[in-house]
Amino acid sequence: MPRGRSQDSSSSPTKSKAQKLERRSAIIEAAIDTFAQRGFHHARVSDVARQAGIADGTIYLYFKSKDDLLISLFEEKMEHIVETFRSEVSCYKTAQERLKCFLELHLKMVAERPALAEVMTVELRQSAKFMREYKAPQFGAYLALLGDIISYGQERGEVRSGIDPLLTRRIIFGALDELSLYWVSSKRPLHSLERVIEELWALCSTGCFIQK
Numbered sequence: 001m002p003r004g005r006s007q008d009s010s011s012s013p014t015k016s017k018a019q020k021l022e023r024r025s026a027i028i029e030a031a032i033d034t035f036a037q038r039g040f041h042h043a044r045v046s047d048v049a050r051q052a053g054i055a056d057g058t059i060y061l062y063f064k065s066k067d068d069l070l071i072s073l074f075e076e077k078m079e080h081i082v083e084t085f086r087s088e089v090s091c092y093k094t095a096q097e098r099l100k101c102f103l104e105l106h107l108k109m110v111a112e113r114p115a116l117a118e119v120m121t122v123e124l125r126q127s128a129k130f131m132r133e134y135k136a137p138q139f140g141a142y143l144a145l146l147g148d149i150i151s152y153g154q155e156r157g158e159v160r161s162g163i164d165p166l167l168t169r170r171i172i173f174g175a176l177d178e179l180s181l182y183w184v185s186s187k188r189p190l191h192s193l194e195r196v197i198e199e200l201w202a203l204c205s206t207g208c209f210i211q212k
């Protein structure tokens with residue numbers, strides 16, 4: 001009888017897919033470290049490959065270019081951030097609690113993952129493709145979640161009716177973005193994370209919410 005092929009688990013489609021996802025994730029994590037350390041403009045695909053411990057050409061099996069890698073990195077991480085924020089925020093009943101939770105989550109993420117924060121706050125702006133051509137749907141989802149908190153507060157009578165949620169979400173994000181830039185750019189921030197959150201919350205709560 002002819003000997004049949006042994007079922008090698010390493011060649012199974014399921015494991016192959018899992019390995020590809022793991023490799024892709026490793027490349028993205030390597031890109032975060034590389035872009036944060038060298039800057040997007042100065043970093044080369046070969047630098048990312050070296051950080052990931054793979055051959056240069058392997059990266060092109062997953063990403064078309066360095067810009068594509070940066071955009072994919074942003075979308076993947078933003079998707080995770082939005083999912084996490086949405087889950088955490090929904091645990092609270094009032095709009096005040098939800099907005100404060102949102103602010104804390106954003107700034108704590110910056111403090112806990114400074115390399116990722118630097119890439120998403122500073123290095124993304126170095127990509128002409130990202131700034132001019134890309135629509136950034138996950139960033140849209142992030143802003144939508146923030147705007148939904150404002151609208152939710154208006155429905156409950158917590159937030160001033162004259163406030164425009166679309167504009168207000170941009171204003172709050174602008175403050176978060178600037179504070180994130182301050183945090184990642186300062187080797188020794190003058191203010192603690194708790195103080196930063198406290199000050200931003202004081203401004204948001206006074207400007208948005210009806211004082212009772």
